[in-house]
Each structure stands twice: as C-alpha cells, then as structure tokens.
Amino acid sequence: MINVIHIIGFIFISIGLAFDVFGCLGLLRLPDVYNRLQAATKCITLGTCSILFGMLLIVGFTAAGIKAILCIIFLLLTSPVAAHALARAAHKSGVKLCESSVIDKYEEDGN
Amino acid sequence: MKSRMILFVLAFVVWALLNWIPDWQHLVVGVFVAALVAYLTGDMFVQRPHLFKHVERYLWFLYYIPIFIWEMLKANIDVAYRVAHPSLPIKPGIVKVKTSLKSDTGLTFLANSITLTPGTLSVDIDREKGYIYVHWIDVKDKDVKGATERIAYRFERILTRIFE
C-alpha cells in the first residue's frame, strides 16, 4: 500500500534533516559566536519546522497534528527572540567579533 | 477591559486546540483557565485594542506570510552554501539600520523577520532614535542608508500597514 501523502511527508522530513545537519556543521565551522548564531538559528529552526510539517502531513488533522501546528507557530515566534537576546548578551559580556570582520557600528556607538 | 477580552478569546482558542477533539468537560475547564490568565496578565498584552477591528490589517498579514516563508527558504540555502564551501566565503560586521516603526509589536516582528532572512541577525534595538543594529554575514554596504534599503525596506513596507 503506497500512500502519496505519506511519501510527501517523508520528503519534507528528509529536507528538514538535511538542513539540521547543515546547521550543526555551521555551528562547528564558523569562526565566532555571531556567525554561529546565524547559521544555527536559521537552519535548525527551519529544519525542525519542516520535520513537524511532514509529521502533520503523515498523521493528518488529529490531536497530534494540531499540536504540531501549535509547535511550529511557537518555534517561529520564540527562536529569533532567543537568538536576539543571546547576541546582545554576548556583545555586552565582551565577546569580540572575529578578525575577518570589517565594521562594528555597535562598538563605535559606545554600547 | 477590551485587551482582557482579546486575551481571553486567544487563550481559549489555544486551549481548545491543545485538547483536540474538545468535549464539554475540557471546554468548561478551559473557560476558567482562560479567565484566570486574562485576569492576571491582561494589562500587558495589548496596548491599543482598537486596531483589532480593521479587516485590511489581517489581509496584509496574509500577504506577509508567503513572502516571509520564501525569504526563509532563500536564507537557509544561502547559509548551507556558505557552510559547505571549503574557504568559508564570509565577511561579517555589525551595521546600523534606520526604521520608522514605533510600536512594540511592529519592532518585534521586524527584528524577527530580519533574524530569519538571508545573512542578517538583529543584535540590539535603539528605540528612541529608531535604529536597529544588525549583524550581517556578508557586508555589502557600510553606511546607514544603503544597509536600510538592502535589509529592512521590503518588510517595513508591509509591517507599517499591519501594525501602525
């Protein structure tokens, strides 16, 4: 028995897994906190949202599917806020940008 | 009072979705819980409740969602390319972006959109002067005006119509 919607759901989950792997690689390879924060926040948020969406396609609009929609909305709202708070905290606690950076307006304005 | 009503409706809808498929026992408990939440935190949720009546704001919000998802996809492919490239083609820096939004919700949505779109991450907001400090992974324009046009303009155009 081959169900087309289930296969589309598995394709979404596979795309999400690939983005998760790229996010974690960025966490390892990039040189300083801010670049790592960029790669990790974008890739892992979209990857997990894609996994949850594939799960919604597979289980349909049951209790678990509705909860997956709520989880997607919640992740999209909170993950950038957490990244923003972490970036500001890192800059205030004195973490410097890496050597290849070209400009730092935030430091110039005396914060 | 109006703000509390809106929060009550929102909390009740979320409760009903969490207990899908709702029966009457869950709904009765949900009325009490939503009333408690609305009584405790109603004041801080919405400052200007009259804005919820305008229909065209919802339509602009629906128009905003596909643009946002498209930008997110582009951002992810961009980051994946930069990470997988052997020589790490990055040129990071923090630039300043001018914004004309004033309300809290508008600024929050603008900062979130900047964070989830290609190559940018909002670091801090200076509300009195209307600046947002943005960490940019590939700096193309160092002055305020050019950076604003490249980063914030496409969202600000829509968000002004939704939240102001």
Next chain:
Amino acid sequence: MNKTLSYIIGLIILAALFIVILFFTPDIYIFPGLVYLNFVKRALFVLILCAVLCLFRIVKGPTPADRIVSLDMFGILVIGFCAVLSISTGRQWYIDIGIAWALQSFISTLALAKYLEGKDFDD
C-alpha cells in the same frame, strides 16, 4: 594548506558516517510495533549525529556564549526527535513532550542570556 587538509579529513569522516547510517544501519530496539521502521531508524541516527556535533561545540566552545547557543540548538533538536518518535510509535503524547520542551528551553535560554549580560532578573 593546513585548512585544506582538515577540510578534506572532515569531509571523509562525515561521508563515512553517512554511508554507515544510510546503508549499514545498525538494528535498534526502541518499541515493539514501529511503523515505517526503515525510514525512522535512519532519521533517528541522523538526529543523533546532529546532537553529537552540538555536544562537541558545548565541550570545546571557547566562551560561555558558544555553550549557551549550542545548548539552545540542542533543545530544538530534541523537538524533532520527539516528532519522529511520535510518527513511528503512534503514541501521541510524544508531541506533548516536544511542546513542553520548547517552552522550557526558550525560558531557560532567556534566563541564561540575562545572567550572561550581568543584570538582575527583574529587568
């Protein structure tokens, strides 16, 4: 020269891991009656690989900010893990764990950021 060498070595290690995950998947016993076992096994192993990369950054990270970032990302990965388990076992309370984990991870990240910033918690 040194950088190119380390890039090639990392690429080979990752490719070897992926070949092992995709073609020689070890047998795992989670629950009896898993649905879509062949897909779910591989998905779980890829997520475990991501979690190990995050843990490496937690152990090595030169500043406290790095550690907090990768802890946050680890929390988001756990939500994906819960979703995959919820598909395969058919038990719907796994996604409840995911929602609760998302809430708790967000609040703990905010608290750690405030602590790093050196302010009081009532700001």
